[in-house]
Amino acid sequence: MAELVGNxxxxxxxxxxxxxxxxxxxxxxxxxxxxxxxxxxxAANGILGVLNEDFIDINEQxxxxxxxxxxxxxxxxxxxxxxxxxxxxxxxxAQDMERVFEVFQAHNIRYFFYIGGNDSQDTxxxxxxxxxxxxxELRVIGVPxxxxxxxxxTDNCPGYGSxxxxxxxTVFEVGIDVASMATDEGxxxxxxxxxxxxxxxxxxxxxxxxxxxxNPPHIILLPELPFEEDKFLAKxxxxxxxxxxxxxxxxxxxxxxxxxxxxxxxxxxxxxxxPVLAGAxxxxxxxxxxxxxxxxxxVQLGYAQRSAGHCASLTDSNNSFACGEAAVRAAIAGxxxxxxxxxREVHPNGSLRWSTGLQPLSEIANVEHLVPRDWISExxxxxxxxxxxxxxxxxxxxxxxxxxxxxxxxxxxxxVRAEKKLGEPAAVPA
Amino acid sequence: MAELVGNxxxxxxxxxxxxxxxxxxxxxxxxxxxxxxxxxxxAANGILGVLNEDFIDINEQxxxxxxxxxxxxxxxxxxxxxxxxxxxxxxxxAQDMERVFEVFQAHNIRYFFYIGGNDSQDTxxxxxxxxxxxxxELRVIGVPxxxxxxxxxTDNCPGYGSxxxxxxxTVFEVGIDVASMATDEGxxxxxxxxxxxxxxxxxxxxxxxxxxxxNPPHIILLPELPFEEDKFLAKxxxxxxxxxxxxxxxxxxxxxxxxxxxxxxxxxxxxxxxPVLAGAxxxxxxxxxxxxxxxxxxVQLGYAQRSAGHCASLTDSNNSFACGEAAVRAAIAGxxxxxxxxxREVHPNGSLRWSTGLQPLSEIANVEHLVPRDWISExxxxxxxxxxxxxxxxxxxxxxxxxxxxxxxxxxxxxVRAEKKLGEPAAVPA
Numbered sequence: 067m068a069e070l071v072g073n074x075x076x077x078x079x080x081x082x083x084x085x086x087x088x089x090x091x092x093x094x095x096x097x098x099x100x101x102x103x104x105x106x107x108x109a110a111n112g113i114l115g116v117l118n119e120d121f122i123d124i125n126e127q128x129x130x131x132x133x134x135x136x137x138x139x140x141x142x143x144x145x146x147x148x149x150x151x152x153x154x155x156x157x158x159x160a161q162d163m164e165r166v167f168e169v170f171q172a173h174n175i176r177y178f179f180y181i182g183g184n185d186s187q188d189t190x191x192x193x194x195x196x197x198x199x200x201x202x203e204l205r206v207i208g209v210p211x212x213x214x215x216x217x218x219x220t221d222n223c224p225g226y227g228s229x230x231x232x233x234x235x236t237v238f239e240v241g242i243d244v245a246s247m248a249t250d251e252g253x254x255x256x257x258x259x260x261x262x263x264x265x266x267x268x269x270x271x272x273x274x275x276x277x278x279x280x281n282p283p284h285i286i287l288l289p290e291l292p293f294e295e296d297k298f299l300a301k302x303x304x305x306x307x308x309x310x311x312x313x314x315x316x317x318x319x320x321x322x323x324x325x326x327x328x329x330x331x332x333x334x335x336x337x338x339x340x341p342v343l344a345g346a347x348x349x350x351x352x353x354x355x356x357x358x359x360x361x362x363x364x365v366q367l368g369y370a371q372r373s374a375g376h377c378a379s380l381t382d383s384n385n386s387f388a389c390g391e392a393a394v395r396a397a398i399a400g401x402x403x404x405x406x407x408x409x410r411e412v413h414p415n416g417s418l419r420w421s422t423g424l425q426p427l428s429e430i431a432n433v434e435h436l437v438p439r440d441w442i443s444e445x446x447x448x449x450x451x452x453x454x455x456x457x458x459x460x461x462x463x464x465x466x467x468x469x470x471x472x473x474x475x476x477x478x479x480x481x482v483r484a485e486k487k488l489g490e491p492a493a494v495p496a
Numbered sequence: 497m498a499e500l501v502g503n504x505x506x507x508x509x510x511x512x513x514x515x516x517x518x519x520x521x522x523x524x525x526x527x528x529x530x531x532x533x534x535x536x537x538x539a540a541n542g543i544l545g546v547l548n549e550d551f552i553d554i555n556e557q558x559x560x561x562x563x564x565x566x567x568x569x570x571x572x573x574x575x576x577x578x579x580x581x582x583x584x585x586x587x588x589x590a591q592d593m594e595r596v597f598e599v600f601q602a603h604n605i606r607y608f609f610y611i612g613g614n615d616s617q618d619t620x621x622x623x624x625x626x627x628x629x630x631x632x633e634l635r636v637i638g639v640p641x642x643x644x645x646x647x648x649x650t651d652n653c654p655g656y657g658s659x660x661x662x663x664x665x666t667v668f669e670v671g672i673d674v675a676s677m678a679t680d681e682g683x684x685x686x687x688x689x690x691x692x693x694x695x696x697x698x699x700x701x702x703x704x705x706x707x708x709x710x711n712p713p714h715i716i717l718l719p720e721l722p723f724e725e726d727k728f729l730a731k732x733x734x735x736x737x738x739x740x741x742x743x744x745x746x747x748x749x750x751x752x753x754x755x756x757x758x759x760x761x762x763x764x765x766x767x768x769x770x771p772v773l774a775g776a777x778x779x780x781x782x783x784x785x786x787x788x789x790x791x792x793x794x795v796q797l798g799y800a801q802r803s804a805g806h807c808a809s810l811t812d813s814n815n816s817f818a819c820g821e822a823a824v825r826a827a828i829a830g831x832x833x834x835x836x837x838x839x840r841e842v843h844p845n846g847s848l849r850w851s852t853g854l855q856p857l858s859e860i861a862n863v864e865h866l867v868p869r870d871w872i873s874e875x876x877x878x879x880x881x882x883x884x885x886x887x888x889x890x891x892x893x894x895x896x897x898x899x900x901x902x903x904x905x906x907x908x909x910x911x912v913r914a915e916k917k918l919g920e921p922a923a924v925p926a
Binding site: 243 | 892
């Protein structure tokens with residue numbers, strides 16, 4: 067494979083995680099080791115930064131900033147939800163794609179790395195295919211990222227270990243709090259975590275039990291299984307009767323057997339005529355309080371769970387960094403149209419490590435990896451030992467970060483921009 | 497003052513905090529230094545443990561467990577919301593008080609320490625007064641504890657520094673996440689924290705700004721000030737126009753000018769006829785989405801904020817421990833009917849420390865300390881520099897804790913009980 071000399075562009079896409087910047091750091095640090103890579107640019111707000119020719123100049127950043135990305139949450143380059151959508155709007159998509167290659171050509175971009183989840187890997191694949199069609203020499207590698215852990219073929223998704231460490235820690239702590247208040251009156255605590263269709267995030271909180279069935283969380287509701295109100299209430303009652311308190315974790319996207327989301331109450335409209343979206347935890351609270359008359363309080367972690375750099379997993383951060391490095395090495399070696407994946411290697415002595423591999427982007431896009439049914443207890447209320455064995459190593463180790471005035475001190479990129487070479491695009495995306 | 501020889505009873509009451517066990521550790525460790533204190537007991541679930549003669553034997557605990565209480569959240573002895581309520585039910589209260597002294601007498605309790613907030617200090621005071629009336633030699637000292645920070649006369653309340661450190665860290669991190677997703681569409685994030693009438697907890701998140709007006713949180717809604725929807729919406733729009741995103745922190749108890757809670761929507765009833773309590777953040781989200789058409793997401797931290805031992809303030813933990821020690825020293829010195837308070841001492845060189853003092857319990861009970869109006873900006877949307885100067889030192893330092901499998905490893909007391917000397921009480925409280 068002939069050496070490809072040119073510039074590198076890296077972008078971040080979709081919802082941030084605690085580890086998305088570790089992957090960025092890996093891409094940048096590995097790129098710095100290869101002479102064939104000349105300029106290193108970061109797309110501001112993902113693909114929007116490509117369309118707007120808005121590049122952050124990485125060579126202008128301090129080395130300690132690039133190193134500090136390893137412990138900094140959020141997406142340091144900025145991110146976006148914009149998708150080049152051939153299915154929905156083929157004309158706009160073709161126009162966008164034209165613009166992407168106009169920008170790539172103007173800046174001699176020959177290496178493109180996209181750090182993101184399912185949609186982002188699809189975008190990366192489309193760009194790879196277009197480059198091949200045009201005969202434009204470009205190496206495109208996807209770097210996995212999603213707290214949802216729903217990408218196929220990879221052992222786990224960078225970001226998942228950290229969200230699991232934070233959520234399991236939180237559920238463990240809330241469990242201690244609630245247990246210490248447990249009196250004969252009984253009490254129920256419901257904690258809502260992210261996960262619209264995949265239950266990996268909710269399932270991960272089982273680690274807070276530490277193998278003791280009596281410990282919280284007592285019930286974990288996964289979006290993979292239909293929510294059956296009667297069985298749920300019976301289980302809550304059983305737990306409260308036994309322990310005077312019950313801690314429930316719910317994935318935000320749980321659905322009734324008819325497919326309707328529990329958190330979306332279509333029967334009620336607000337004063338403006340919109341359906342009231344109280345959320346799954348609030349809805350469950352109403353049900354428990356009304357039917358069991360058990361006092362219930364909720365926690366809804368929202369974005370706090372995916373940005374909790376102060377409680378990130380070192381294993382996850384290291385794996386995320388390694389994925390960034392591996393992406394650059396694969397591209398240098400001539401690969402394109404691939405996503406980096408993590409491969410779990412159990413050594414004969416029982417010790418565990420992860421190596422990286424590659425999987426064609428075409429086999430990633432639009433495939434959703436759910437929690438297998440045989441990793442969940444028969445009654446559906448808890449992940450089982452198979453899941454625990456899988457998830458436990460992912461939360462090992464603490465990411466160290468500096469503090470200032472008692473709060474974390476994270477890094478930010480200097481917003482210095484690469485010089486624009488083109489005019490405004492014909493149509494700037496909204 | 498003659499030396500009083502006898503046994504010690506300590507209890508924890510009300511909602512737990514990350515630092516309530518540090519105070520317990522201080523009481524126990526100081527008590528161990530005085531020969532006049534013979535047995536050390538912990539009341540299981542606060543005053544309920546007194547009424548039920550249910551005492552945890554502290555002398556049976558390991559020294560490393562007592563030391564580990566310093567970093568362990570929740571109430572290690574168990575807590576309760578039970579109140580000896582003379583106003584509401586004088587007959588029951590008199591019966592309870594009779595039982596308290598029957599139990600104290602049977603176990604020769606001569607030192608009683610109650611770690612708690614406003615209601616608990618009131619209970620401690622009632623017991624002190626009753627002891628005086630009966631001529632029963634007893635030293636009663638209250639140890640302050642509340643994340644709400646609303647006890648009068650003390651510089652701050654043990655627990656407040658830790659909830660503030662965790663909440664400010666969380667708001668800081670969510671702010672980074674949201675800022676990195678900010679595109680021209682605009683976005684609003686609303687984070688709900690505890691505080692029903694006092695806004696100290698919400699106000700504390702201003703530390704996440706680190707003195708930069710552009711940084712999140714952009715708006716903090718305190719229960720002390722009436723919520724005016726139009727002004728709020730205008731402010732959100734102003735912030736989104738300027739920064740493409742807006743982070744709002746709301747104290748759960750904010751009220752409309754007519755006194756109604758924003759989070760309690762009385763206009764809607766659920767299918768069982770109960771009013772729907774969506775919470776302040778959810779209600780604000782509905783308003784922002786409907787009126788400004790700005791996409792909005794919420795976080796509701798609930799009990800996670802008061803149990804977050806993994807992000808506790810060392811300053812707070814040290815002060816909490818010191819309050820426990822000081823309570824025992826005061827009692828040994830002959831004091832009773834007092835609460836320990838923290839006194840801020842600013843040295844001429846600018847350095848800061850806290851000493852402890854005493855305040856009569858009668859001056860604590862049923863007085864609520866709110867955020868002063870002149871510590872809040874004129875427009876009411878942010879605490880000002882006076883508040884920041886007050887709160888900043890309270891979050892300094894990190895409490896270290898051991899981990900196991902990537903999660904915190906906290907201590908639990910051995911549930912070994914002191915032998916009962918009495919029969920069941922005439923009427924066990926429900």
